[in-house]
Amino acid sequence: MTSYYMDRYLKNRTFYKIQSQSIIDNPDQRIVDDLSSFTGTALAFSLTLFNATVDLISFSNILYGIYPPLFIVLLAYSLGGTAISVFLGRGLVTLNFLQEKKEADFRYGLVRVRENAESIAFYGGEENEMQLLLQRFRSAFENLSKLLISSRNLEFFTSGYRYLIQILPAAVVAPMYFSGKIEFGVINQSVSAFNHILGDFSLIVYQFQAISAFSAVIDRLGEFDDVLSSDTRNDGESMEEIEREYCSTNSFSALNSNGSMPLAVSVKLLSIEHLTLLTPSKATLIKDLSLEICEKENLLVTGPSGSGKTSLLRAIAGLWNFGRGTITFYNKNARSPEPCVSTGMDSGEVTSVSETNPDHNRHRERNSSVLFLPQKPYMVLGNLRQQLLYPTWSEDPTSVSDSNKPTGSLPFLMPEPIKAHTDTRPLKPTTNDLTQVLEDVRLGYILSRFDLDSTHEWSSVLSLGEQQRLAFARLLLSKPYLVLLDESTSALDEANEAHLYKLIESAGITYVSIGHRRTLYEYHKKVLHISTMDPTTLKRNWNIEPINKDFTYNLPKQ
Numbered sequence: 001m002t003s004y005y006m007d008r009y010l011k012n013r014t015f016y017k018i019q020s021q022s023i024i025d026n027p028d029q030r031i032v033d034d035l036s037s038f039t040g041t042a043l044a045f046s047l048t049l050f051n052a053t054v055d056l057i058s059f060s061n062i063l064y065g066i067y068p069p070l071f072i073v074l075l076a077y078s079l080g081g082t083a084i085s086v087f088l089g090r091g092l093v094t095l096n097f098l099q100e101k102k103e104a105d106f107r108y109g110l111v112r113v114r115e116n117a118e119s120i121a122f123y124g125g126e127e128n129e130m131q132l133l134l135q136r137f138r139s140a141f142e143n144l145s146k147l148l149i150s151s152r153n154l155e156f157f158t159s160g161y162r163y164l165i166q167i168l169p170a171a172v173v174a175p176m177y178f179s180g181k182i183e184f185g186v187i188n189q190s191v192s193a194f195n196h197i198l199g200d201f202s203l204i205v206y207q208f209q210a211i212s213a214f215s216a217v218i219d220r221l222g223e224f225d226d227v228l229s230s231d232t233r234n235d236g237e238s239m240e241e242i243e244r245e246y247c248s249t250n251s252f253s254a255l256n257s258n259g260s261m262p263l264a265v266s267v268k269l270l271s272i273e274h275l276t277l278l279t280p281s282k283a284t285l286i287k288d289l290s291l292e293i294c295e296k297e298n299l300l301v302t303g304p305s306g307s308g309k310t311s312l313l314r315a316i317a318g319l320w321n322f323g324r325g326t327i328t329f330y331n332k333n334a335r336s337p338e339p340c341v342s343t344g345m346d347s348g349e350v351t352s353v354s355e356t357n358p359d360h361n362r363h364r365e366r367n368s369s370v371l372f373l374p375q376k377p378y379m380v381l382g383n384l385r386q387q388l389l390y391p392t393w394s395e396d397p398t399s400v401s402d403s404n405k406p407t408g409s410l411p412f413l414m415p416e417p418i419k420a421h422t423d424t425r426p427l428k429p430t431t432n433d434l435t436q437v438l439e440d441v442r443l444g445y446i447l448s449r450f451d452l453d454s455t456h457e458w459s460s461v462l463s464l465g466e467q468q469r470l471a472f473a474r475l476l477l478s479k480p481y482l483v484l485l486d487e488s489t490s491a492l493d494e495a496n497e498a499h500l501y502k503l504i505e506s507a508g509i510t511y512v513s514i515g516h517r518r519t520l521y522e523y524h525k526k527v528l529h530i531s532t533m534d535p536t537t538l539k540r541n542w543n544i545e546p547i548n549k550d551f552t553y554n555l556p557k558q
C-alpha cells in the first residue's frame, strides 16, 4: 500500500499541487503513520470479528439450550450498551482525527527547524522557534486532554457495563438448580457461555476507542485517496486553462520544398501564443504574450520583482495553469510522432500530443528534452554521484557493489529504473565523465574533500554558488535541447556566471533565463521585458526586442 500511495503521490506532480494549493495537511504522515495503522488495525479487527463470530455460534446454542430468556436479556443489554457507548464516544472520531493532524503538524515544525538550521541560527531565532513549536505542541496536548476526558467517561461506562451483569446468569439459573431442574455444573456452564456471548455482542462497546481511532485513520486516508484520484488543477470550477502541446519536428522539416538544405536553418523549440497569466485570485500577471524561441536564440526575461517572471516559467513547465493561451514544445528528437492537432503553428512538418490527458511517457519525453533549473538549487538525499545524475538517471547505491546478487527484497520495493525516455536521453555518464563535468563547472576541487560515493547533507556542506554550479553540471550531463534558468546564477560571481553560460552555449543548449543582472545581456540574443500589470488599464505589459551586442556592460575580466 505504501508503494502504491507513493506512486500516486509522485505521479502527475500531485505532490506539488497538494503543497502549492494547500489541499490537505501532512501527506507524509498519511503515507507513513495512517497507512501503517490502517493495515495493522484492519487485520486485527478482521481477526477479532472472525473470533467473535465463531465464539457466538459455539456458545449461543449452549446458553439458549439452558435458559432462552437469558439469551434475550443479554441481547437487549448489549444493544442498550452499544447505543450508550456510541452516544458517549460520539466526539472521539473527530478528536482522534485532530490528534493525528496536530501531532503531524508538531513533527513537521521540528523537521523545518532541522532543514533550516543555518538560517535560524543566523537570525538567532531560537526563542521564536521555541514559541512556535510550543504553540503546536500545546495545541496537540490540549486536544489530547479532551481525548483523554472523553475516553475516561467512556471507560467508566464500559467498566460498569462489564461488571454490572456478572451476577445475572448465576441469579437466574440458581433457582433452577435448587428446584432440581439442572445439575450444579450447568450454573458454571451458563456463566461461562453468558460471558462469551456478552463479549461477542459487546464488541463495539469494548473496542469503541480503537474503532473511533480507526475511523479517524480511514477519514484521513479517504481524503488523501480522493485528492490522489481527482484532478487537483482547479477546485471543480470551470475555468480556462493554459494548453500545452508537444510536437515532434521531423528531421526533414527543416528542408526546403525541393529537398535542399536551406542556408540558415532556425529550428523552432518553443512557441507561446496569446498567453495570459493569472494568479489563483484571478489578478492578471502577464497579458496576451506571444513569442517563439528558436534554436540558439537565447532569451532573457527581465522585469521588476513580482511581475510574473517565475510564474511564466512555471506555466511553461506545466506547474501553473491559471490563465489561458497555448504553449507548444517542438521536440526534434522524438521517435514516434503522432498526428498534429495544432494547425498553422509551423511551416515545417510537426506532430503533436496535447497534455489534456497526460501520460507518463509523454511527460518523460518532454522532461528529457527540456530542463528547468529552479531559483533554489535542489540537492537530493544521496551521494555526489546521485546529485550529478539527478534527474535524468537513477543510481541505486546498493546496486553498485551487489548488482548481480539478489537483494532478497520484494519486487514492488525495488527502485524503478527510469526507463521511459531511454530513446532521447544520452548514455549514462561514467565516473570519468562525472569528474570531467565537475572540472568544467570549476568544482573539481570538491573531489579532494568528498569522493563521488560519499553521502552528506549537500545543501549544508556546499555553498549556494557551489550548488548552482552543480546544477549546471547536471545540465551539461543531461544535454537537453532547451533549458529554462530561473536566476540560476544569482549566487555566483560574474566571472563564473560568464563561464557557465559559455559552457552551455558551446554544448548546443538553447536557454531562456530570468535575471536582474545587466551582465546577462551579453549571453542572450533577445530580451523579454515584463512590467508590473496596471490593474486599471489591463494593457499588454511586455515587450520583446533584440539585444544590441555593441552595447558594453562593463563585463568582468576573466
Ligand SMILES: Nc1ncnc2c1ncn2[C@@H]1O[C@H](COP(=O)(O)OP(=O)(O)OP(=O)(O)O)[C@@H](O)[C@H]1O
Pocket: 020, 279, 280, 281, 285, 303, 304, 305, 306, 307, 308, 309, 310, 311, 312
Ligand atoms: N501560489 C501563489 N498564490 C498566489 N499568488 C502567487 C502564488 N505564487 C506567486 N504568486 C504571486 O504572483 C506574482 C508573481 O510571482 P513570481 O514569482 O512570478 O514573480 P517574479 O517576477 O518571478 O518575482 P521575483 O523577481 O521577485 O522572483 C507575485 O505577486 C506573487 O505574490
